[in-house]
Amino acid sequence: MEHENPAKVELIIAGIGGMGVLVAGRLLASAGLRSYRHISWMPSYGEARRGGPSECTVILSRDEIASPILDQAGTMILLDGSQVKYYEGRMRPGGVMFAESAGLADKPDRTDFKLVPVSGLDIAMGMGGVLVNSLIHLGAYTEALKPLSPGLILEELETKYAGRVAVLKQNQDAFRTGLDLGKTLKV
Numbered sequence: 001m002e003h004e005n006p007a008k009v010e011l012i013i014a015g016i017g018g019m020g021v022l023v024a025g026r027l028l029a030s031a032g033l034r035s036y037r038h039i040s041w042m043p044s045y046g047e048a049r050r051g052g053p054s055e056c057t058v059i060l061s062r063d064e065i066a067s068p069i070l071d072q073a074g075t076m077i078l079l080d081g082s083q084v085k086y087y088e089g090r091m092r093p094g095g096v097m098f099a100e101s102a103g104l105a106d107k108p109d110r111t112d113f114k115l116v117p118v119s120g121l122d123i124a125m126g127m128g129g130v131l132v133n134s135l136i137h138l139g140a141y142t143e144a145l146k147p148l149s150p151g152l153i154l155e156e157l158e159t160k161y162a163g164r165v166a167v168l169k170q171n172q173d174a175f176r177t178g179l180d181l182g183k184t185l186k187v
Helices: 019-033 080-092 120-126 131-147 150-160 167-182
Strands: 008-016 038-047 051-060 074-077 093-099 114-118
Touching: 008 019, 008 080, 008 131, 019 038, 019 051, 019 131, 019 150, 038 167, 074 080, 074 131, 080 093, 093 131, 114 131, 120 131, 131 150, 131 167, 150 167
Parallel strands: 008 074, 074 093, 093 114
Antiparallel strands: 008 051, 038 051
């Protein structure tokens, strides 16, 4: 059965530099080139390469994209659960925020969007380290909301990590684990 894409996907991925925020966003945007006519991937990060705030916006659309900047998004992936309060103002009413459950101490003040805790970090640590957490979250998001076929992201992983067999396998395993995790989430 062929996957039906939504007309438009708007996503903000945020975390701390070094968490794979930009990698996850770029994978989604690159994979989206096979299904969408218009794509935007816009990274934003501070001076620090690691440890500073980092985010990217990804827009996949059948129609032209008016602006790559998203003040608010319908979906968000937060790789650092402690950032929920900071980012809740950028959620659209009715949207879905996937947030890392580790460090998720504060509940948002708003109740007009769905907060979905994702336990990616614990799983990532069992799979070899924090670096695959972003792929676990990307897999959970992809399975839960179906922005595009998971096979396209797996193909993009093969392209990105061609010739690096161990890294490719670890990243594919992390993404597939995220897909399985996404089946259990209540969205």
